[in-house]
Amino acid sequence: MRQKMxxxxxxxxxxxxxxxxxxxxxxxxxxxxxxxxxGGGRSRVFSDGKxxxxxxxxxxxxHGTLSPQAAKSMGGGHELKGADLDxxxxxxxxxxxxxxxxxPTVHANYRYFERGDGxxxxxxxxxxxxxxxxxxxxxxDAIHFHQILKDSCDRHDVAxxxxxxxxxxxxxxxxxxxxxxxxxxxxFDDINKASREDCFAFVTDCAESFLESxxxxxxxxxxxxxxxxxxxxxxxxxxxxxxxxxxxxxxxxFGLTTNGRIESILMSLPLTARWExxxxxxxxxxxxxxxxxxxxxxxxLDQ
Amino acid sequence: MRQKMxxxxxxxxxxxxxxxxxxxxxxxxxxxxxxxxxGGGRSRVFSDGKxxxxxxxxxxxxHGTLSPQAAKSMGGGHELKGADLDxxxxxxxxxxxxxxxxxPTVHANYRYFERGDGxxxxxxxxxxxxxxxxxxxxxxDAIHFHQILKDSCDRHDVAxxxxxxxxxxxxxxxxxxxxxxxxxxxxFDDINKASREDCFAFVTDCAESFLESxxxxxxxxxxxxxxxxxxxxxxxxxxxxxxxxxxxxxxxxFGLTTNGRIESILMSLPLTARWExxxxxxxxxxxxxxxxxxxxxxxxLDQ
Numbered sequence: 001m002r003q004k005m006x007x008x009x010x011x012x013x014x015x016x017x018x019x020x021x022x023x024x025x026x027x028x029x030x031x032x033x034x035x036x037x038x039g040g041g042r043s044r045v046f047s048d049g050k051x052x053x054x055x056x057x058x059x060x061x062x063h064g065t066l067s068p069q070a071a072k073s074m075g076g077g078h079e080l081k082g083a084d085l086d087x088x089x090x091x092x093x094x095x096x097x098x099x100x101x102x103x104p105t106v107h108a109n110y111r112y113f114e115r116g117d118g119x120x121x122x123x124x125x126x127x128x129x130x131x132x133x134x135x136x137x138x139x140x141d142a143i144h145f146h147q148i149l150k151d152s153c154d155r156h157d158v159a160x161x162x163x164x165x166x167x168x169x170x171x172x173x174x175x176x177x178x179x180x181x182x183x184x185x186x187x188f189d190d191i192n193k194a195s196r197e198d199c200f201a202f203v204t205d206c207a208e209s210f211l212e213s214x215x216x217x218x219x220x221x222x223x224x225x226x227x228x229x230x231x232x233x234x235x236x237x238x239x240x241x242x243x244x245x246x247x248x249x250x251x252x253x254f255g256l257t258t259n260g261r262i263e264s265i266l267m268s269l270p271l272t273a274r275w276e277x278x279x280x281x282x283x284x285x286x287x288x289x290x291x292x293x294x295x296x297x298x299x300x301l302d303q
Numbered sequence: 304m305r306q307k308m309x310x311x312x313x314x315x316x317x318x319x320x321x322x323x324x325x326x327x328x329x330x331x332x333x334x335x336x337x338x339x340x341x342g343g344g345r346s347r348v349f350s351d352g353k354x355x356x357x358x359x360x361x362x363x364x365x366h367g368t369l370s371p372q373a374a375k376s377m378g379g380g381h382e383l384k385g386a387d388l389d390x391x392x393x394x395x396x397x398x399x400x401x402x403x404x405x406x407p408t409v410h411a412n413y414r415y416f417e418r419g420d421g422x423x424x425x426x427x428x429x430x431x432x433x434x435x436x437x438x439x440x441x442x443x444d445a446i447h448f449h450q451i452l453k454d455s456c457d458r459h460d461v462a463x464x465x466x467x468x469x470x471x472x473x474x475x476x477x478x479x480x481x482x483x484x485x486x487x488x489x490x491f492d493d494i495n496k497a498s499r500e501d502c503f504a505f506v507t508d509c510a511e512s513f514l515e516s517x518x519x520x521x522x523x524x525x526x527x528x529x530x531x532x533x534x535x536x537x538x539x540x541x542x543x544x545x546x547x548x549x550x551x552x553x554x555x556x557f558g559l560t561t562n563g564r565i566e567s568i569l570m571s572l573p574l575t576a577r578w579e580x581x582x583x584x585x586x587x588x589x590x591x592x593x594x595x596x597x598x599x600x601x602x603x604l605d606q
Contacts, residue, residue, distance in 0.1 A: 031581070045580045056580065176559040176568075235575070242576075246549040247559065256479040256550060263581050265479075271579065272538070273545075275572040277348045277359065278334070 001124070001196050002061075002088055005112040008200075009059045009092035010042070012110075012207045016094065017044050017057055019211055023218070024049030028057075033261050038064040043264045047271070051103075051222050055096040056267035063088040066115075084116040084123075091128070092207065093251070095268040096214070101234035103221035104134035104141065105182070105241065106214045107268070109251070110207045112200075124196065126203045127189040130210065131168055132217075133182030133241065135234040137290045139300075141217045142183045146300040148213035149186045149206070156202035158194040161186070162299075169297040174244050179294040181244045233287050235274035242273050304427070304499050305364075305391055308415040311503075312362045312395035313345070315413075315510045319397065320347050320360055322514055326521070327352030331360075336564050341367040346567045350574070354406075354525050358399040359570035366391040369418075387419040387426075394431070395510065396554070398571040399517070404537035406524035407437035407444065408485070408544065409517045410571065412554070413510045415503075427499065429506045430492040433516065434471055436485030436544065438537040440593045442603070444520040445486045449603040451516035452489045452509070459505035461497040464489070465602075472600040477547050482597040484547045536590050538577035545576050 017028055026049040034040035041060030046052045066085045091111025098105070110128035118124045132145045146165070153159035168187035172180050186206070191199050245252045245268055255265035281287035320331055329352035337343035344363030349355045369388045394414025401408070413431035421427045435448045449468070456462035471490035475483050489509070494502050548555045548571055558568035584590035 029580070047580060054578075054580065176565050239572075242545060243549060246546060247556075253550075262479050266578060267580055269542075269578040272575060272577050274575050275357075275569060276574065277332070277350060277357065277570055278566045 001112065001118075001200065002090065002114070004200060005203075006059075006061050006090045008204055008207065009090060009110065012092055012210070013042070013044065013057050013059045016211060019215060020046060020052070020055060020057070020096070023215075023222075024051045024055070026050070031263075033264070035062055035064075035261065037259070038062060041261070041264060043261075043267065045267060051098055051100075051218070053097045053099045054271040055094075056264075057092070057094040058264050058267060059090070059092045060264070061088075061090040086116055088114040088118065093268075094210075096218075097238070097270045098218065098222060100222050100224060101135045101226050101230040102138075102224040103218055104132050105238075105270075106133070107131050108207075108210050110203050112203070122192065124192060125189070126191040126199045128203055128206060129164065129168055129171075129185060129187035130206070130213065131172055131182050131185035131187070132214075133237070134290065135237045136230070136286055137183070137293065138217075138221070141220070142298075142300045144217060145183075145185065145213050148209050150301055152202070152205045152209045153186070155205055156198065158191060158198055159188075159202050164188045165299065172244065174240060174248065176247075177240065177243070179240065179291070180297055181241060181294075183293060183300070184297055232274065233281075235272060236276060236279055238270040238273040239275045242269055245269060304415065304421075304503065305393065305417070307503060308506075309362075309364050309393045311507055311510065312393060312413065315395055315513070316345070316347065316360050316362045319514060322518060323349060323355070323358060323360070323399070326518075326525075327354045327358070329353070334566075336567070338365055338367075338564065340562070341365060344564065344567060346564075346570060348570060354401055354403075354521070356400045356402045357574040358397075359567075360395070360397040361567050361570060362393070362395045363567070364391075364393040389419055391417040391421065396571075397513075399521075400541070400573045401521065401525060403525050403527060404438045404529050404533040405441075405527040406521055407435050408541075408573075409436070410434050411510075411513050413506050415506070425495065427495060428492070429494040429502045431506055431509060432467065432471055432474075432488060432490035433509070433513065434475055434485050434488035434490070435517075435520075436540070437593065438540045439533070439589055440486070440596065441520075441524070444523070445601075445603045447520060448486075448488065448516050451512050453604055455505070455508045455512045456489070458508055459501065461494060461501055462491075462505050467491045468602065475547065477543060477551065479550075480543065480546070482543065482594070483600055484544060484597075486596060486603070487600055535577065536584075538575060539579060539582055541573040541576040542578045545572055548572060 021027055024046050028044040028046050031043045039062035043058045046055040066087050093109040095107045108130035112126050114124045116123050150161045153161035164186040165184055168184045169180055171187045252265055324330055327349050331347040331349050334346045342365035346361045349358040369390050396412040398410045411433035415429050417427045419426050453464045456464035467489040468487055471487045472483055474490045555568055584594055
């Protein structure tokens, strides 16, 4: 499974980057990096293109020994020691920040984790998800994005769309703002209640559906006209993205405290962001309409 | 002492804002706010002026009951319960981000804290400090800033400049970058090893010296010519400022988790910031010269 998952995420990285390259009109910068404690990764970043302000697609395969503290923070409920502290993790992680404020930011991440020899019950699992973060709300985009994710879930018994959508809304919560980061999507972790093959099939399906979930939205929005005030609101929303990632995101905070590759961990941050003191949106405006759904998440498929 | 300290920080806020108003050519926006659990504050923010991209000067007087967890995180080494969980805190906090990349950002904060009735040993203390965060290094600025702070320390037996400068370098450490946020200054906490009056006199001296420590630097730099590339480097440094404040700063993270007034807590964030993937500075450049001192702090008064 280690090899199968690693092959899958590399293949998906290639497929996604090929499409992004055509849309963006520039090539990505690729960095292959190794981690002192074991393993490494391949980061690809787009910048200075026509469409993306900053876009990163990263795969990694890392292994080593967890500190007891790191193992504890990872949950699972078992007291771990000795060989059980060995771990293996591989996954793909991407964040795309378009230039045009009408085109939403998107994030996706799919990963496989093993502890110890990965054979005991509970010693392996899959996790992942995808979420859409627009600055301006187009309901048809939100519905399309969620529909593709639901279709992936519906094809696999191990997946539960309603549960994973709720999990997503709960996870991407900027508590100090009382806002979600975006409109939702899927979030799941500890997926191991079926055979390893069945779990892998679900995660592969999700990863393979990424382009279909996002690219039609991007194509509809990337060339829409916009004004300076739309760009400023986008920059304020990007400030919120930074707040979520630096304060709450488990992957980011885990990476910052465990000697990860900083540039890959912080690849998810936007190129630019803005914090205006006491910024307020006008009642009845498009900005207020988005905020309403960030404050009270909606099930986009419950029409 | 509660009243004396509150009067002092309000007086200093008035003095500082009066000077900033003249330099910036615009008035501040003032918000008086109250806190549901007890107390409130007065926030003043400059924006859209000639000199500051964003500048905030905040005073607050808050009181209430600490959660046992908050009390524990506050240290002091005592098991607290009952009336000892009551607290009172008042202070002034300011962060000034100039537009011109040659003019440094500055932060200062002076505060007084009481627990319980504030009469037992260890149940009251002062804290504070000031630090200078330039994007471009002018050694004379760093020396001037530290000299004024040292002069304040030297006038009071309770203060130890060398210790507080070291504390500042240790505190403003962006661990995941291996960089300090800025060039240093003073940082101190738990100041109570003299009479309350003597401690108050030291903190008052520091607060009264703020304008002398910073304004001459600002006046020298605020109108220097600069190019787009200088502004971009300033924006990258501001990204680091955001990283420190959201990931490490105790005041910020404490505020975010304890229902503080979000806009006042995040007033310290710059208006705009930038994250370039794998940004590197040119060897021998001015940017590299600054970085060298962020990576290895210097005692600016040891000539």
